[in-house]
Amino acid sequence: xxxxxxxxxxxxxxxxxxxxxxxxxxxxxxxxxxxxxxxxxxxxxxxxxxxxxxxxxxxxxxxxxxxxxxxxxxxxxxxxxxxxxxx
Numbered sequence: 156x157x158x159x160x161x162x163x164x165x166x167x168x169x170x171x172x173x174x175x176x177x178x179x180x181x182x183x184x185x186x187x188x189x190x191x192x193x194x195x196x197x198x199x200x201x202x203x204x205x206x207x208x209x210x211x212x213x214x215x216x217x218x219x220x221x222x223x224x225x226x227x228x229x230x231x232x233x234x235x236x237x238x239x240x241x242x
Contacts, residue, residue: 170195
């Protein structure tokens with residue numbers, strides 16, 4: 156809860172700063188942020204289009220009962236196969 160509270164207090168801080176304030180490692184703070192869907196630090200500077208793309212990937216993966224990496228692999232495989240077939 157301390158990590159989440161720190162991210163909510165100032166989402167612009169790095170995971171290192173949040174970890175220091177919460178008394179944990181930066182890796183653990185990042186893991187909690189990912190698990191809770193918290194966008195923070197440099198990720199806040201990602202263009203809005205990328206953020207919408209990430210949200211779409213997560214929604215589509217959930218709809219298809221896939222992980223995001225599995226969905227990305229399928230998308231790339233389709234594009235590669237089309238390119239190889241000259242489509």
